[in-house]
Amino acid sequence: MKKLLFLLLFSNITISQNTFNTENFSVSNSDIELNTFKQDTTANALVIYEFGNAEIDKKRFNLIFNYQKKVKILNRNGFDKANVSIYLYNSGKNKEKIKNLVATTTNLENGTLRRTNLDASQVFEEKVNANYTIYKFTLPDIKEGSVITYSYTLESPFIYKFQPWYFQEDIPKLYSEYNTSIPGNYNYNIKLVGELPLKANSSQIQKRCIERSNGATADCTVSKYSMENIPAFIEEEYMTAAKNYLSRIEYELKIIKGFDGSVKNITKSWESADVELKYDDNFGKQLKKEKLVKNLIDKESLSLFTNDLDKAKYIFDFVKNNYTWNKYYRIFKDVSLKDIIEEKSGNVAEINLLLYNLLKKHNIKVYPILISTRDNGFVTKLYPVISEFNYIILRAEINGESYFLDATNPSLVFGQIPFECLNEYGREINFEDGSRWVDINLDSYTSSQYNVNININDDNTFSGTVTIIKIGYKALETKKRYRKNETDYLKYYKNTYPDCSFEDLKIEQDDSNNSTFTETFSISAPLTTIGDKIYLDPFIFKFLSKNPLQLNTRTYPVDFGYKDLLIYNIKINTNNKYKILDLPEDKSIQLVGNSGLLVFKNKKEDNLAELYFRTNFKNSIYPTSYYTELKSFFKNMVDIQNNSVFVLQKSN
Numbered sequence: 001m002k003k004l005l006f007l008l009l010f011s012n013i014t015i016s017q018n019t020f021n022t023e024n025f026s027v028s029n030s031d032i033e034l035n036t037f038k039q040d041t042t043a044n045a046l047v048i049y050e051f052g053n054a055e056i057d058k059k060r061f062n063l064i065f066n067y068q069k070k071v072k073i074l075n076r077n078g079f080d081k082a083n084v085s086i087y088l089y090n091s092g093k094n095k096e097k098i099k100n101l102v103a104t105t106t107n108l109e110n111g112t113l114r115r116t117n118l119d120a121s122q123v124f125e126e127k128v129n130a131n132y133t134i135y136k137f138t139l140p141d142i143k144e145g146s147v148i149t150y151s152y153t154l155e156s157p158f159i160y161k162f163q164p165w166y167f168q169e170d171i172p173k174l175y176s177e178y179n180t181s182i183p184g185n186y187n188y189n190i191k192l193v194g195e196l197p198l199k200a201n202s203s204q205i206q207k208r209c210i211e212r213s214n215g216a217t218a219d220c221t222v223s224k225y226s227m228e229n230i231p232a233f234i235e236e237e238y239m240t241a242a243k244n245y246l247s248r249i250e251y252e253l254k255i256i257k258g259f260d261g262s263v264k265n266i267t268k269s270w271e272s273a274d275v276e277l278k279y280d281d282n283f284g285k286q287l288k289k290e291k292l293v294k295n296l297i298d299k300e301s302l303s304l305f306t307n308d309l310d311k312a313k314y315i316f317d318f319v320k321n322n323y324t325w326n327k328y329y330r331i332f333k334d335v336s337l338k339d340i341i342e343e344k345s346g347n348v349a350e351i352n353l354l355l356y357n358l359l360k361k362h363n364i365k366v367y368p369i370l371i372s373t374r375d376n377g378f379v380t381k382l383y384p385v386i387s388e389f390n391y392i393i394l395r396a397e398i399n400g401e402s403y404f405l406d407a408t409n410p411s412l413v414f415g416q417i418p419f420e421c422l423n424e425y426g427r428e429i430n431f432e433d434g435s436r437w438v439d440i441n442l443d444s445y446t447s448s449q450y451n452v453n454i455n456i457n458d459d460n461t462f463s464g465t466v467t468i469i470k471i472g473y474k475a476l477e478t479k480k481r482y483r484k485n486e487t488d489y490l491k492y493y494k495n496t497y498p499d500c501s502f503e504d505l506k507i508e509q510d511d512s513n514n515s516t517f518t519e520t521f522s523i524s525a526p527l528t529t530i531g532d533k534i535y536l537d538p539f540i541f542k543f544l545s546k547n548p549l550q551l552n553t554r555t556y557p558v559d560f561g562y563k564d565l566l567i568y569n570i571k572i573n574t575n576n577k578y579k580i581l582d583l584p585e586d587k588s589i590q591l592v593g594n595s596g597l598l599v600f601k602n603k604k605e606d607n608l609a610e611l612y613f614r615t616n617f618k619n620s621i622y623p624t625s626y627y628t629e630l631k632s633f634f635k636n637m638v639d640i641q642n643n644s645v646f647v648l649q650k651s652n
Contacts, residue, residue, distance in 0.1 A: 045078030103150035162251030194247030216259035237548035241377035245556030371426035446472030
């Protein structure tokens, strides 16, 4: 029995010495001695323990936030985690303050723990603007293997937005816990963002937590939230703003109930927000400027159109070709249709609201839509926060069909909006029937098709023609590049593929209202020869230099913005002077639910060889459950592109 007890104790000691201390803020021997994190070998630093507690001060009714953090520095690339910046908000005489800062670096030296404390002289405050100050400090004596700890109290008079909590950041965390105490007379909208699950999510009522001298009391809701083994949030290709997905808890004050029985609504409803927007100088009043625009377009030109769709396209072309976007958004600031008409240049709101008034003047049913761009993040649907919107597009309704419109870019076609606007949803404003959420999604595909025909020449070169057809957003990108330098457009290909020569460019359908861009040119290049064999890379044009998906795990969806189709077809004529020895191996891959397809086929017949490569992403957004499969899908795309070769031998 004693032997068994000894073994159990020894086992517990061994385990404790090989795991980080995630139980509390104190630095243990294992925190110092362990210098690897097997769950994520790419991590440069690691949050071992994080704790926060927020409550409303019972006397002054300020927000009091206490914070503790313990971080392991795994290597030199993690030294930047010793630089801490805390943003403090101030408005007028009210300001947030930091108190009770304690910061320590712990190192293992000659078998003993050595602690170095932050000196008060190493703390700085930097004014960012009229409303923000950065409280900054750098922990001392940082080395590989250091453990840094710091704690502080933040006091804020701004209780309208309760202290948010970020479970996730750019390094992994082993444990993160947030405790809150909120008096019952403060009603907050609470939003949990991200896909990571909570380990703890509990609440209980604390009776009479606040008592006033007049006998009034309030109960408090005491809550605990925690997560463990939180992966680092690393930004990667095919995503919208990081703040859409960082796992966190956010608060927005909705109602304050006074001890005298009064009720103050802080968060507006969409009904009240619509009323404010209707009378806003920079928005609602700009929707009623039909008198300003009535003589902008020649009536005789419009009379030539017998249907509303052609008329709407003409008006759209008129605005995008005659008024220039000045690169400012400013959808609720400095918006004046009078100014843009006079100056021929304006911000996003001015250009699209000018289009709105012109369409409405000529009896086209049209609505403005407030949106947030991809890099600006999603807007909350729980309650109206007008400041979260940063862009305006339109929706025209013609013959039962809807068309999203944006006139800021001359390369955009009727019914197309900029890629940055593909951010899932927006708020359509209708002052008669009330505003509503609308999905910003596309049923149509964006596609690229490459048709290559080449001949093998006697001088160990190849020559031929290339036709590239692009539709949708791929066409938009190419149109921009072409119009930027029409006279030397082929320079792009020459710089990208320096071993090849490109000549005789022909552009078809370069129409301002055509979503297709077709280019044809001739191509020639030397071949790789070894003895009497020729080695030809059939992928003359490369689509991926590497796999864009590299993470071990990804906690946010893969968002292409649109459905994407790629077709690459090359035909090789050997002119009966070469025989085809080897072709790459065919391959076919299908994503779960038939949501994506890869087809790779090769064939030879007499003196002809042909390669056909196709990828089809049938969804514009794939949830995280698809990540591993998509990562493998892209790997196959890269491998096929980089490892395919045609082997030809001179005929006798």
